[in-house]
Amino acid sequence: MSEVVPVALGERSYDIHVGVDLIERGGALIKPFARGAVPVVTDQTVAKLHLDRLLNSLRGTGIDARPVIIAPGEGSKTFATLESLLRTFLGMNVDRNGLIVAFGGGVVGDLAGFAAGVLKRGVGYAQIPTTLLAQVDSSVGGKTAVDMPEGKNLVGVFHQPKIVLADTALLRTLPRRDLLAGYAEVVKYGALGDAEFFAWLEKNAAQALSTNQESLAYLVGHSCRMKAAIVAADERESGQRALLNLGHTFGHAIEAACGYSDRLLHGEAVAIGTVLAFRLSQRLGHCAPSDTDRLVAHLKAVGLPVRIADVPGDAIAVGDILAHMKQDKKARDGKLTFVLVRQIGEAFLSSDVPADAVEAVLAE
Ligand SMILES: NC(=O)c1ccc[n+]([C@@H]2O[C@H](COP(=O)([O-])OP(=O)(O)OC[C@H]3O[C@@H](n4cnc5c(N)ncnc54)[C@H](O)[C@@H]3O)[C@@H](O)[C@H]2O)c1
Numbered sequence: 424m425s426e427v428v429p430v431a432l433g434e435r436s437y438d439i440h441v442g443v444d445l446i447e448r449g450g451a452l453i454k455p456f457a458r459g460a461v462p463v464v465t466d467q468t469v470a471k472l473h474l475d476r477l478l479n480s481l482r483g484t485g486i487d488a489r490p491v492i493i494a495p496g497e498g499s500k501t502f503a504t505l506e507s508l509l510r511t512f513l514g515m516n517v518d519r520n521g522l523i524v525a526f527g528g529g530v531v532g533d534l535a536g537f538a539a540g541v542l543k544r545g546v547g548y549a550q551i552p553t554t555l556l557a558q559v560d561s562s563v564g565g566k567t568a569v570d571m572p573e574g575k576n577l578v579g580v581f582h583q584p585k586i587v588l589a590d591t592a593l594l595r596t597l598p599r600r601d602l603l604a605g606y607a608e609v610v611k612y613g614a615l616g617d618a619e620f621f622a623w624l625e626k627n628a629a630q631a632l633s634t635n636q637e638s639l640a641y642l643v644g645h646s647c648r649m650k651a652a653i654v655a656a657d658e659r660e661s662g663q664r665a666l667l668n669l670g671h672t673f674g675h676a677i678e679a680a681c682g683y684s685d686r687l688l689h690g691e692a693v694a695i696g697t698v699l700a701f702r703l704s705q706r707l708g709h710c711a712p713s714d715t716d717r718l719v720a721h722l723k724a725v726g727l728p729v730r731i732a733d734v735p736g737d738a739i740a741v742g743d744i745l746a747h748m749k750q751d752k753k754a755r756d757g758k759l760t761f762v763l764v765r766q767i768g769e770a771f772l773s774s775d776v777p778a779d780a781v782e783a784v785l786a787e
């Protein structure tokens with residue numbers, strides 16, 4: 424049982440396969456792109472749980488798969504790890520027309536994708552995302568990056584994968600907290616562009632989050648269709664793709680104020696940020712309070728945080744969040760750019776949000 428979602432980008436087009444136990448068929452699906460040594464980049468956690476099955480499948484079709492295992496977590500998304508990966512690939516003599524496989528969450532995908540983008544001026548790569556966040560978001564669209572001491576994701580390239588395999592069965596081993604964090608991005612898709620999907624989520628989220636495979640596969644497939652359509656229309660984020668940042672201006676600032684620690688996962692920050700974006704839209708007269716209430720009720724029902732005060736630990740100062748936001752967004756004449764909403768399912772970009780409205784929403 425699987426579904427194919429095409430990403431239409433001319434000569435850079437590729438397919439996202441979504442289904443249950445897809446990695447068992449990984450070898451056959453990846454074989455057309457493989458040549459010579461194929462590094463399979465993964466992290467220690469994913470390696471322990473799932474690597475053997477993938478390697479068996481790849482090697483079963485004659486692919487010369489070579490595991491490359493990094494430490495798990497955001498701490499690996501550095502220039503130093505990138506360099507060490509590149510040197511490992513050079514040591515394996517990876518073919519200019521060959522393939523690198525990224526098997527893991529967003530950290531592995533961003534890192535291995537970047538490495539593929541710059542190795543010998545660009546070799547192909549396959550994304551096999553293993554977290555919900557990576558399946559619905561980071562593995563699709565070709566953004567790759569590493570973090571720098573100056574900030575997250577500041578250095579990277581656009582490099583589209585050759586193929587994406589989203590095997591929802593892999594999500595059974597994902598810790599609940601990571602599953603929910605990824606789910607925040609799914610809610611974001613409904614909130615920004617698809618009211619019907621949002622209503623589906625209200626009905627089916629509990630089942631999907633108990634890793635019911637049928638609901639999960641629908642949810643991942645639909646999210647990928649939405650992201651694929653947006654990316655196909657605006658690959659380099661000169662317009663519409665920016666709508667995917669709904670909840671992220673607030674979210675990034677809250678993450679930064681928490682020092683990007685375990686206190687708050689990215690998806691948790693996005694959940695709070697999306698609520699704040701709705702409140703801001705409401706304050707500016709774009710959106711009815713009942714839509715914000717509906718969003719809050721759903722996020723709460725699944726167990727996601729909805730207020731800054733929900734973040735465990737010391738209270739986060741509004742001033743801190745504002746400072747990070749102004750740093751992030753080049754404020755012009757006291758106006759900020761935000762993704763706002765008219766209602767659930769209809770987001771738009773506004774570049775003249777008054778800073779004092781943002782401040783008021785944060786202070787609420
Ligand atoms: N490129 C993009 O467009 C894009 C979009 C969104 C986020 N990102 C990036 O993605 C990263 C976050 O991704 P993430 O949340 O997947 O983080 P992650 O890769 O760190 O994975 C989270 C944790 O889950 C573990 N894990 C992964 N798969 C598992 C499985 N199947 N079972 C059990 N444990 C598993 C990992 O070892 C890790 O500890 C961030 O660096 C972010 O910047 C990129």
Ligand SMILES: [Zn+2]
Pocket residue numbers: 560608671689693
């Ligand atoms: Zn995000």
